[in-house]
Structure formats: structure tokens, C-alpha cells
Amino acid sequence: MELDQDHDDVPQSGQIVExxxxxxxxxxxxxxxxIILIIALITSVFVVIKKRKKAGVTGIKTALTSICxxxxxxxxxxxxxxxxxxxASWFISIILLFLAAYFTRYMAVSDDKS
Known part of the structure; x- marks a missing residue:
């Protein structure tokens, strides 16, 4: 039995710190x-609400695409x-994407011809 074995499996202190x-x-x-995603979500909620008020759009059906x-x-x-x-998360995301696409039928059509 050798007492001078290399202990390669024991990590060195530098490896532990790393x-x-x-x-x-x-x-x-x-x-x-x-944090970045939460800030972006909160900002987008306020932007959607502001644009809906500016356009005079009311009702929940027209907001369902943005909500999805x-x-x-x-x-x-x-x-x-x-x-x-x-x-499960992919399935929920795909269902929400399909619902968002379906609810675009209730969105108001813009009159701008630019």
C-alpha cells in the first residue's frame, strides 16, 4: 500500500474558489x-395603455392580442x-400565440395611409 498517491480527485483551493x-x-x-424582462413587461403595459387611450380604443376584445x-x-x-x-411551458406559449393571432380580428383598423 502506497502512501504517496497523487490526489487528483481532490480539488485545489483555487478550483473551489473558481x-x-x-x-x-x-x-x-x-x-x-x-429584472430586464420585468422592466420591459411593465413598460410595454404602460405603452399599450397609453396608445389605446390616445386612439380612443375601448373594450377588452381589442386588448386581447396584447394581453396574450x-x-x-x-x-x-x-x-x-x-x-x-x-x-408544458412551450405548449402554453404556443396556445397564447395562436390566441393572440385569433384575437387580431377584433383590433381596430388604422386609417393612416402613409
């Missing part, structure tokens, strides 16, 4: 991307947070 730095950077990227598109972003965010990036 691993923890990679994990922390990965977590920071998750947080930053989530915003819900796709929310589903993607929840899938990202809860590691739910599987068939």
Missing part, C-alpha cells in the same frame, strides 16, 4: 435578465425562474 465565482456570476446573470403577448413573456419568466422550461 467554481463558486462561476456559480455567483451565473446567479447574477439570472437576476439581471429577470404579454402573458407569453410572463410564462417564459416563470419557466425561467422555476426551471419549468419543458413541454
Amino acid at each position: 467554481h463558486f465565482v462561476k456559480v455567483e456570476v451565473n446567479e447574477m446573470i439570472h437576476i439581471i435578465l429577470s 403577448f404579454l402573458l407569453i413573456g410572463v410564462v417564459a419568466l416563470f419557466a425561467y425562474w422555476f426551471n419549468f422550461m419543458g413541454l
Whole structure:
């Protein structure tokens, strides 16, 4: 039995620190991307509301396309947070995309001829 074996399977202190730095950077990227998406979703809600008021559009049917598109972003965010990036989140996103396309029939037609 040899006592002078190389311990290649034991990580060195530098490797441990490097691993923890990679994990922390990965977590920071998750947080930053989530914050950017939340800010973009909130901003887009306010922009849609402002444009609807400016155009004088009322009713829920005309807003359903925008609501479906915003819900796709929310589903993607929840899938990202809860590691739910599987068939269910894709299925929900595709259904919301089809619903958004269907509800475009209720959107007002623009009179601008530019």
C-alpha cells in the first residue's frame, strides 16, 4: 500500500474558489435578465395603455392580442425562474400565440395611409 498517491480527485483551493465565482456570476446573470424582462413587461403595459387611450380604443376584445403577448413573456419568466422550461411551458406559449393571432380580428383598423 502506497502512501504517496497523487490526489487528483481532490480539488485545489483555487478550483473551489473558481467554481463558486462561476456559480455567483451565473446567479447574477439570472437576476439581471429577470429584472430586464420585468422592466420591459411593465413598460410595454404602460405603452399599450397609453396608445389605446390616445386612439380612443375601448373594450377588452381589442386588448386581447396584447394581453396574450404579454402573458407569453410572463410564462417564459416563470419557466425561467422555476426551471419549468419543458413541454408544458412551450405548449402554453404556443396556445397564447395562436390566441393572440385569433384575437387580431377584433383590433381596430388604422386609417393612416402613409
